[in-house]
Amino acid sequence: MTLPSKTPASPHRPKTAALLAYAEDALSPDGRRRLERHLFGAAADEPGCDVCQKELAAIQLYDGLVDDVEAEAPEVDFSRMELKLAREAQRISVEMEQVRRPSRWPLFAAAAAAALLLAWLAWPAPAPQVAERPPAPAIPDPADDVAPAPAESPALMPVVTLASAAYRVDGQVDGQRAPLVVGETVPEGARVATEPGGAAHVRLLDGTGFALHADAALSLTRAREDGVELTLERGAVSHAVTGFAHESRYVVLAGGYEVEVVGTRFVVAYVETELSIDLREGALEVRTPEGETLRLEAPARWRSGGAAEDGEPRDEDEVTAPWALSADEPRTRVSLSHPDLVRWAVDGAELEGEAPIALAMRRGEHEVRGWDARGRLHTALLRVGDVPVEIDPGALVPEAPRVRPGNLTTEQIAPVLQRGRRLIQRCYETALRRGGTVQSHIRLRVSVGHLGEVTRAQVLGLEGNDEMTTCIGNYASRWTFPPPGGPVTFEVPLTLSATQ
Known part of the structure; x- marks a missing residue:
């Protein structure tokens, strides 16, 4: 508080008790006003009491000094002092606390000295030098030995190369059926199915893919570079596996059976709980629901519930090879449709079914052949460029009817x-x-x-x-x-x- 300059009045003993209460803000409002009139005068031209002003200034200075000492001095640990010195320090501390409130100004010097003494006594003595023990060896955390989870293998991009009366079901279409479109990508986890008379061919990577026969369904459970897993629900599916890395797995699951490929071309059919395998090339391992593992080497046929069958597999024309497995050549979507034709032949591949067929074809000229229900042949020359092509039914020219030769003896x-x-x-x-x-x-x-x-x-x-x-x-x-x-x-x- 800044004190105004006043002309000194007649000397008297300072009102120390009232001034201490004033400094501690312990006076009543009325008592505070009376003391301030005594200190500073009731009017501007009335002098105040210079004796009490000096006493109040000393009290305020003392309070500030004690507060600074208390704030800066560390807490005293008397247990570390010698017994006699500790008792002396405690006595001084108690006396200072007792005299602070009743009459702090007369004991100001003693209190200040006691505070300085306490600060000196509390100053920590240098600790004796103790030889440090070497740190204990770190105990390895068992969790550190656990190898981090391997990164997921990159996903494949399965592409539809042929579709006829085929559809897919996956999360991208909210579980609804969506027509299978040539050139589109089939996501991992999707279900692909064909209607009676339909077909669906999918290329997984260069040289590897599958062909879904009519009235069949499978799920693309996993499609990664380190392995493919297909779940066959019904019907037959042809496979060609030639582009996989040696350590990659190609597995077909059906009715509790597991068929693993060792580089091959084969057909798996699952009809009315019976699994049959027609192995054209390479080798297969079949794991039964009972845990038994069988190995088949081409040529061979096998049915669940029995051993491998003797004899050759089915005729070559009965095995549908997956279409357009090579990804090196650019291809264009071609649509084949004719109201009278039930069978088609394009570039050496024969396709059954009356439904329209869409397939990815190389660019250039192709001979397209089709047969009606009576076996009459229709042919057309189809030019394929970089724009999707839809064949004109009128371009398919029927051949003259075949006449059976006669005989005369x-x-x-x-x-x-x-x-x-x-x-x-x-x-x-x-x-x-x-x-x-x-x-x-x-x-x-x-x-x-x-x-x-x-x-x-x-x-x-x-x-x-x-x-x-x-x-x-x-x-x-x-x-x-x-x-x-x-x-x-x-x-x-x-x-x-x-x-x-």
Whole structure:
């Protein structure tokens, strides 16, 4: 508090008790006003008490000094002092505490000295030098020995290369069926299925993929660079596994069985709880639900509930190879559709089904063939560029219907020739009467229709005599043979001579 400068009044003893209470803010409001009028005067021209002003200033200075000492001095630990010195320090400390409130100004010097003494006594003595023990060896944490979890292998990008009446179900479409589209990626965990007459081919990586047959379903449980796991729910699926690293696994699960590939081409079918395997190339390991492991080497066939079957696998044309497994060549989506065709053949691959077919094809020219239900062939030349192509049904030109060839035996031909020989002889004699040289050894080529009628008759070996040639041809075209069941052509030698 800043004290105003006042003219000193008559001296008297300072009101120490009241001033201590004033400094501690312990006076009542009325007592505080009366003391302030005494200290500073009731009016501006009235002098205050300079004796009490000096006493108040000393009290305030003392309080500030004690507060600083108490704040800076550390706590005294009397247990570390000698007994006599400790008792003396405690006595001084108690006396200072007792005199602080009743009359602190007269004992100011003693209190300050006691505070300085306590600070000196409490100053820590230098600790004796003790040889430090070497730190105990660190105990290894068992958790440090646990190897960190290996990083997940990179995911594959399975691509649809052929789709016909096929769909998929995965989280991207909220569990709803979505048509399978050529060129799209099938995510890990998706379910791929085909309807009756449908097909779906998926390339997992270069040289490796699978072909889902008609009315089949499987789940792409895992598709990573270090392994593929497919769960076959129903139907048959063909596999080609040639592009995997040696340490990678390719596993097919079906009905509790586990089929692991050792680089191969094979077909797995799961129909009505029975598993069958048709191994074309390489080797397989089959683990049964009972824990038994069987090894198959191509060529072999195997069915659950029995040992490997003897004999060769199915014919090559019965095994559907996955389409477009090579990722090196650019491909374009091609759609095949025709209202009358039930089977297609493109680039050596045959596809069954009446539903439209979409597949990824190399760029360039391709011959497309299709067959209707009666077996009639339709062909078209398809040019594929970098733009998706949809084949025009009108571009598929049907071939002429195939006709089954007929057959006539010698016993069926001889009677007809015997009856017609008299008329052929007449043609020869007529030519002789008209003069000139006439050949007597000729050959007759006859074409017969499926009902036995002669469709064409040709005279061979008779040169320069058109009249005789025409005469023989006209007579031979009137012959009728037994129905041969189809067209047939034959040749017969004839030797003619003049009658006597």
